[in-house]
Amino acid sequence: MVNDSLRHSTSHDSLFSASSDDGQQASGKVAALTPPPISGLLFLPDLLSSATEQRLISQLDSCYPLDRSTADTSNQFMLFGRAKEGHDGSASSGLPGWADELVCELECLLEGKLDEKTMSLFFPLRSQRSSALQPCRSRQLIINHYLPSQGITPHIDLPARFGDGILLCSLRSGIAMDFQRKDEKFTLWLPPRSVVILSGEARWDWEHGIAAREGDWVACDEGPEWVARQTRTSVTIRWLLPGADVVGSMEIDDDDEGSIA
Numbered sequence: 001m002v003n004d005s006l007r008h009s010t011s012h013d014s015l016f017s018a019s020s021d022d023g024q025q026a027s028g029k030v031a032a033l034t035p036p037p038i039s040g041l042l043f044l045p046d047l048l049s050s051a052t053e054q055r056l057i058s059q060l061d062s063c064y065p066l067d068r069s070t071a072d073t074s075n076q077f078m079l080f081g082r083a084k085e086g087h088d089g090s091a092s093s094g095l096p097g098w099a100d101e102l103v104c105e106l107e108c109l110l111e112g113k114l115d116e117k118t119m120s121l122f123f124p125l126r127s128q129r130s131s132a133l134q135p136c137r138s139r140q141l142i143i144n145h146y147l148p149s150q151g152i153t154p155h156i157d158l159p160a161r162f163g164d165g166i167l168l169c170s171l172r173s174g175i176a177m178d179f180q181r182k183d184e185k186f187t188l189w190l191p192p193r194s195v196v197i198l199s200g201e202a203r204w205d206w207e208h209g210i211a212a213r214e215g216d217w218v219a220c221d222e223g224p225e226w227v228a229r230q231t232r233t234s235v236t237i238r239w240l241l242p243g244a245d246v247v248g249s250m251e252i253d254d255d256d257e258g259s260i261a
């Protein structure tokens with residue numbers, strides 16, 4: 001079996017971590033407001049408008065409601081969509097309407113903010129709009145609801161399952177996200193409505209994770225400020241590698257079935 005899945009964890013359940021100690025204010029680095037010097041990491045605070053955020057929250061809450069009674073993975077929802085073309089020539093992503101709308105909106109919002117190479121990682125059909133969709137590509141979206149004390153173990157999104165280009169949208173509450181590689185570590189404050197893009201080194205070489213605690217130290221003008229967490233919802237968008245959407249495929253490590261990352 002391949003062993004290129006999570007560096008720190010191969011189990012789905014173990015990725016979500018909940019704080020067992022409310023007194024963790026002293027731990028963790030102060031989260032910066034500006035992105036660390038990691039090649040391939042792009043940070044777009046306020047990319048999403050409040051109206052988009054509100055629309056998404058109400059769509060997500062009605063389709064994928066948060067269960068406050070659990071600290072496990074019940075608050076995670078995975079969607080898979082394989083692009084296909086109908087007999088009448090109509091195109092479908094295989095994803096629900098709200099997800100298509102979000103992808104489309106992100107494409108417009110990111111236009112001019114990303115270089116063409118990075119844009120084409122996420123929106124490869126741009127150059128071939130008039131030709132057939134690429135039937136073998138499948139997108140995956142994950143919706144994660146985090147209760148304030150929850151985090152996610154540092155990980156690299158499964159290299160054998162997902163392609164280059166991971167897009168993370170933060171909704172509802174900010175959070176400090178850690179990025180680490182060997183002994184290098186940076187912490188970035190992700191405010192609600194922000195988008196982080198990981199490609200190249202940032203996607204393949206750096207772990208990202210969220211410490212399980214009730215709040216975060218954030219670098220503010222007047223010095224570090226403790227920001228208590230609220231419930232956060234994130235939407236992660238990425239492509240499955242060819243064949244990785246086939247259940248039972250020999251190319252996929254059984255151990256990573258069900259893993260989120």
Ligand SMILES: O=C(O)CCC(=O)C(=O)O
Pocket residue numbers: 142144152157168169208234235236260261
């Ligand atoms: O909540 C987030 O923004 C991160 C989620 C994540 O890392 C993942 O789904 O692989």
Ligand SMILES: [Fe+2]
Pocket residue numbers: 155156157208261
């Ligand atoms: Fe991830």
